[in-house]
Amino acid sequence: MNAVVPLSALLDARQVWRGRAPEVPVGDQPTGWRALDAMLPAGGWPEASLSEILLPVDGVGELRLVLPTLARLTQGQRNVVIVSPPYAPCVAGWRQQGLDMRRVEIVDAGEKDVLWATEQCLRSGSCAAVLAWPHHADDRALRRLQVAAVTGQALAFVFRDRSHLSNASPAALRLELEAPPRPQIWVRKCRGGAVPAQAIPLPRVVH
Amino acid sequence: MLWACITLPSLALDGILRRRPTDDPLVLIDGPVNARTIVSANDAARAAGLHVGQRLSAAQALLSHFEAIPYDRESVARWLRFLAAVAYRYSSEVSLLPHAIVLEVSKSMGLFGPWPRLESMLRADFTDLGFRHRMAAAPTAHAAHVLTTVSDGQAVLSIDTLRNALQRVPIAKSRLPANAIAALPSMGIRTLGQVLALPRDGLRRRFGAELLASLDRLTGDLPSGLELYRPPDTFDLRIELLHEVENQSALIFPVRRMVDDLAAYLAGRDGGVQRFLLRLEHREGRFTDVSVGLLASERDGALLFEFARGRLEHVTLPEPVLALRLIARDLPAFVPAGRDLFDERPANALPIEQLRERLRARLGDGAVYRLGSTQDPRPERAQREATHDEVPIEPHPRPTWLLQRPIPLRGGNPIILAGPERVETGWWDGGEVCRDYYVIETSLGQEAWAFCAPDEQTGWMIHGWFA
The missing domain is CATH 3.30.70.270 (Reverse transcriptase/Diguanylate cyclase domain)
Incomplete structure (x- = not known):
């Protein structure tokens, strides 16, 4: 044993197998909620994909979920488009959450034009994130949005009623929000990972 | 030189x-009424044997159907x-x-x-x-x-x-x-x-x-002595249609040409256009105006055409169109959008300004906007479209959804989480408010921004949700 072989040479020759856990593809879009990031396979929102958020009723914490992401994007000089929101965004409240409102475009689209406008924004490639509240969206419409999100490399968020949970969806991520008194988030579908068994409590607004 | x-x-x-x-076949004719002669002919007319200098009567003997325009x-x-x-x-x-x-x-x-x-x-x-x-x-x-x-x-x-x-x-x-x-x-x-x-x-x-x-x-022993051309400050192009047009789709082709001409003119003066008018002229001096307004100046022919077509499709023609006129007076400087050298966006990305124009062309002028804060403390007037004054961030809690009109709170007594914050102002402009604002938790567990009359804590009105 007088020939000393350096370890690196063995590794370079791929003669030694190193046991290592498969790498989780780490995304670049953290949600801003550490507990949620830890649970999602990409460590955050699935990039350039459609995320569906299912709600029992408007105003139960859906904005709390996405505003940290929007704040990060707008501060990075990226544009965010809100398509036909159910209520007017409160500028003072959004600014308190760190958003740069000069980067937030609000689009008032009629019932028939919501999906069209959302798809145009996603496809344009100039929006980092598009939030939409479609009234009627079937599987085909959502698939179009998913394709548009890939084309334009944008985050798409679609907010829908919880009753759509039983229908299959082409979204890469489906989250369900549970209303108070026990506000929590259920991951119902996530591409590239197992669906977690427990819910995450949705933190309250800190005053 | x-x-x-x-x-x-x-x-x-x-x-x-x-x-x-x-x-x-098409020819241009000139000359006195009884001796019209051809001064110009297109390829099809020449192939049929018509030529420049020929009498119109001789041409009519040669070819039965052709168009003759003075x-x-x-x-x-x-x-x-x-x-x-x-x-x-x-x-x-x-x-x-x-x-x-x-x-x-x-x-x-x-x-x-x-x-x-x-x-x-x-x-x-x-x-x-x-x-x-x-x-x-x-x-x-x-x-x-x-x-x-x-x-x-x-x-x-x-x-x-x-x-x-x-x-x-x-x-x-x-x-x-x-x-x-x-x-x-x-x-x-x-x-x-x-x-x-x-x-x-x-x-x-x-x-x-x-x-x-x-x-x-x-x-070159003498200077040329030519007068220099100066481009006009407005663009005004009128074309007469060869037939009366009753259907918008027949206008698309000439409009495309006119808008391309406008784009060529704008490129020549290194400017853009912010607003232009498409005038559809009918009989006896009546006309229909189609105004195309943009948020920022543009000069790309294909884009301008897309916007013009979007507006034109919404117009119903009251009577046949004889001529088209494109008038552009508002010609501000064109500032191309700045792009980052290391921009990570897809190469074929549509700039946000053009996206907004596309949405506006279909959804209406007021459908795309940004919101900004104002100095007014009244929640109804605290935000306005497209104002970006440097207003400091509000220190008191504000919701994320704002209701257009406050709604009464139903159900049991709420739990007060924060407040009160008194808003008492507006006595000078007729929009007087005097309210105490609280952050409350409703009996259903939702967090709301609500107000009531000063010092009363009853008769709650919800004005926003902490969504």
């Missing part, structure tokens, strides 16, 4: 053909000015000659590249606009003009070779004064080279100083 000359031999005909969707002298001057505005993109020294445009290009070559490349750019522009042309370059404007009458594409780049190039130009095409052109061939002088070799004193005695001045301008 290097002058480029673009000669446009059939301006009036090209001006009509470029917005005509068919290739059927020759419009005014349109020639109008198209020439329009094309000068297009050429203005390449040089600040542009002048008009009869049926020709000359431009000084020696200074432009630093930007656009050597003459062959500049020539191909100019040719591409004129071909795209649908105008046949001949082109030449020479050290003097008049020499370039003369060279285009002899051949197409000749380039004489230095003053030393200019005399050589002019040697063999026949007198008939030399654009010298008319009396000289008539008299010189009968003296046995047939080319410009022979004229230039003649003693100047003799020429002056016989033809006057005018001929010598023309020759000197040709060789």
Whole structure:
């Protein structure tokens, strides 16, 4: 044993197998909620994909979920488009959450034009994130949005009623929000990972 | 100095053909009513045997169906000015000659590249606009003009070779004064080279100083003395349709041409357009206006056309359209959107400004907006469209959804999480409010922003949700 072989040479020759856990593809879009990031396979929102958020009723914490992401994007000089929101965004409240409102475009689209406008924004490639509240969206419409999100490399968020949970969806991520008194988030579908068994409590607004 | 000359031999005909969707025979006619003659004919008409100089009656005997349009002298001057505005993109020294445009290009070559490349750019522009042309370059404007009458594409780049190039130009095409052109061939002088070799004193005695001045301008011994063209500050283009149009879809083709012309004009003056008007003219001076307004100035032809078409599709035509007019007065400077060199966006990304225009064209002018804070403490007036004053961030809690109109709270007594914050103002403008705002948790567990009368804590009205 007088020939000393350096370890690196063995590794370079791929003669030694190193046991290592498969790498989780780490995304670049953290949600801003550490507990949620830890649970999602990409460590955050699935990039350039459609995320569906299912709600029992408007105003139960859906904005709390996405505003940290929007704040990060707008501060990075990226544009965010809100398509036909159910209520007017409160500028003072959004600014308190760190958003740069000069980067937030609000689009008032009629019932028939919501999906069209959302798809145009996603496809344009100039929006980092598009939030939409479609009234009627079937599987085909959502698939179009998913394709548009890939084309334009944008985050798409679609907010829908919880009753759509039983229908299959082409979204890469489906989250369900549970209303108070026990506000929590259920991951119902996530591409590239197992669906977690427990819910995450949705933190309250800190005053 | 290097002058480029673009000669446009059939301006009036090209001006009509470029917005005509068919290739059927067409001639332009001129002259007194009883002796109309053909002054210009398109390819189909020539193939059928019609030719320039033919009597209209003779042509009608040859071909049963063709279109005959009176020759419009005014349109020639109008198209020439329009094309000068297009050429203005390449040089600040542009002048008009009869049926020709000359431009000084020696200074432009630093930007656009050597003459062959500049020539191909100019040719591409004129071909795209649908105008046949001949082109030449020479050290003097008049020499370039003369060279285009002899051949197409000749380039004489230095003053030393200019005399050589002019040697063999026949007198008939030399654009010298008319009396000289008539008299010189009968003296046995047939080319410009022979004229230039003649003693100047003799020429002056016989033809006057005018001929010598023309020759000197040709060789560059005298400055060209041309008046410089200045592009107009407004764009106003009117075309008459060949038929009465009752259907919008038939307007799309001419509108596309007009908008392309507008884009070419804007590129020439390095500007953009913010608002333009499409006027659809009906019979007896009635008209329908279609206004196209943009958020920021634009100059891309395809984009402008898309917006114009979007507006046009919403218009119902009350009666047939005879003519179209495009008027653009609001022509601000065009500032191209800045792009980051290391931009990570997809290469074919549509800029956000153009996205907004596309949405506005379909959803309406007020459908796309941004919100900003105002100084007013009343929640109803604390935000407004597109105001971006540097208002400090509100220290008191504010919700994320704001209700347009407060709604009464139903159910049991709420739990007060924060408050009160008294808002008492507006007594001066009739919108007086006096309220105590609280953050409350409703009996259903939702967090709401609600107010009640001062010091009362009953009769809650919800004004927003902490979503």
